[in-house]
Amino acid sequence: MRAVDSCKRKLRIGTFDYFGAGVSPEDIFGVLFTDDNSFSCEPLHVSTDFMVFGPQNHCLYPIILVNNTMDIIEDDEQLGETSEQDSELSDGELQDAFAKGLLKPGLNFTTQEPKKIVNNVEGLKQCLADFRKNTLPWIERLDMVNLPADDIVAKSEGRLDNKASEDINPDDDFQREMFFYRQAQEAVLEAMPRLLKLKIATKRPEDYFAEMAKSDQQMQKIRKKLITKQIMMEKSEKAKKLREQRKYGKKVQVEVIQKRQREKKAMMSSVKRYQKGMTDKLDFLEGDQKTAKGGAPAKGGAPAKGGAGKGSGGQTPDKKAMNKKGPNAKRKYKDQRFGFGGKKSGTKWNTKDSHNDVSGFRAKVAHGKGGKGGKGGKAGPGGRGPAKGGAKRLGKNARKKMKGRS
């Protein structure tokens, strides 16, 4: 709501609760009903002896009862709209309007007419006609009107939207500048043949020295800047690559170390087992050497503890496979649970139950593996190393001997 006043009004209307909706007292122009039921629409400076009532407290349109005897005080005028508005809103006119039913009781605000924007098309055309220099040939003006050239990039991607200048988004810097660039390109492409026809050169000859718009100093600065930019980019690229390499190298290193540790652990555990007499085969050594040297059966470095030859040199493949399962389940379970070094002394009891426990008995193992079938097929005993795992558990004396030797 916009009230146009010509004066400041000081309306004291009870409390200011009436204006809870944000209308300040100065904004009220007021259609006033006077005692004799006529009304006037005037700026007021009212004294306190008047009554005001409204239907409820928060009514925006109080109806104001006013004494007839009022002094009108006009304060400073606001710019522009005063005199016209005042003349429009003289009493007589308002009364007429009310009588016709154009005005309704309540607060009426006068608003401004929407501003008329000048667009004198005829005048523009006339002016243009007067102003234009029709005698000038094109060569003097060198003007072109053109749409931008085709966007090669967009074409190659399959997007063939020929945008006009209205369509481009002015906030997208790159798109906008490319649009301008392409417009200039199109202009040049069109103008070249015309210029050639009129024998105007666009390229200056090599030996033509003349002052340029930007001084040589400026161009040097520009060149330096470009070079530094390039160098910085290259540096950052190198640094990135280096970082990547280092990361990768670290990963690889960690993996290699872990692998080595695993291998060492396996080796140590198999050596220990051999020492404790749990196996009588030196498979682990040969396994290593087989993979490392590719089959040369050098047992030289390995401690040649007794029973090495005995093992599975001449076993049939069948038995080898079975022995590959490793020690019996009980052994495995114990190893798994207690390891080799951490056995507590009280874990093996020779109680009635453990004596009677025959779950660890394997008939084939007990009656000697490879003895029956393997001896028949001795071929290259040195070459074929003993099968992995599945070694027979030596007797007590043999084990003692081995233990002592370690």
Place this chain on the structure above:
Amino acid sequence: MSALKRKRGGKGPGGKAKKVKLVENGNKPQTTEMEQNKEITVPPPVSMGKWRNKERVLVFSSRGINFRTRHLMQDLRTMMPHTKADTKMDRKDKLFVINEVCEIKNCNKCLFFEAKKKQDLYMWVANVPHGPSAKFLVQNVHTLAELKMTGNCLKGSRPLLSFDPQFDTEPHYALLKELFIQTFSTPQYHPRSQPFVDHVFTFTITDNRIWFRNYQIIEEDASMVEIGPRFVLNLIKIFQGSFGGPTLFENPHFESPNTHRRVIRMATASRLREKQMVKELQKLKRTENKEAVTRDVTDDVFATPAEERPVHIELEAPAAKVVKKNKHKAFKRQRKQNR
């Protein structure tokens, strides 16, 4: 460019090219060896063609411009050899004084830069004696000296002007186009011009503004580099006379910089006011008289009705629980035996 002291209405700086070897219309320079030794003193050329199109543009400004505007003016003078400079105009003078200044300097076009509040730059393009004039708000000014613009062109070479097709659609744009053509294009055979066409001015209409760019033509196949300067013109009004007269056209999309700033300020102010109002409301609510609630509504939420049980008093001790200590081991042995 040296800042020569020029009197208003007096002659401009010496017209003949001192540092420039001018060759008209494709004539190769005769003394190339001398040229290679010294670029400094060159005799003025014999023009092969007569300079008929007498366009002269007066480029000057009011007081209170900042360095960017000054550089922009200098750049325009570099780019357009048919320009003349003048001293700064006092703020007190009315605009129609400019017409007299131009007459004294024998110029028929004018580019007048006006700076207001040390913030806003307005540009007048006018055809001086009778013709139309236009006022623009200039934004986004970048000068020749910016290092991102890497192109270069001959000083005083003639430009190719390229316009958006939108310039032909509306009558006011058509008038502006004619004005720009006559102002910005270098006349042929101008004594300070170079005969080559090696750069392009582009005028594009986007977002209800006119964008100006200047590109150097490197190759015949239209590969280009931007030279600069660049600016954006926001049309305000077109007048029928020069620096006055009836308004022919008013741009409905134009928002004056003051209004723009005001809008921003009001937006922030209204946001603050809203916050304050919310705070006050909260205060009010807190200080309101609150009624004491006598009964707690949530009292019987957990009241689960259940039937009453008779109270049972135990007189005997409860039965001892069987403690199975090694129940697992027994179980295990059992398991093994049963295998």
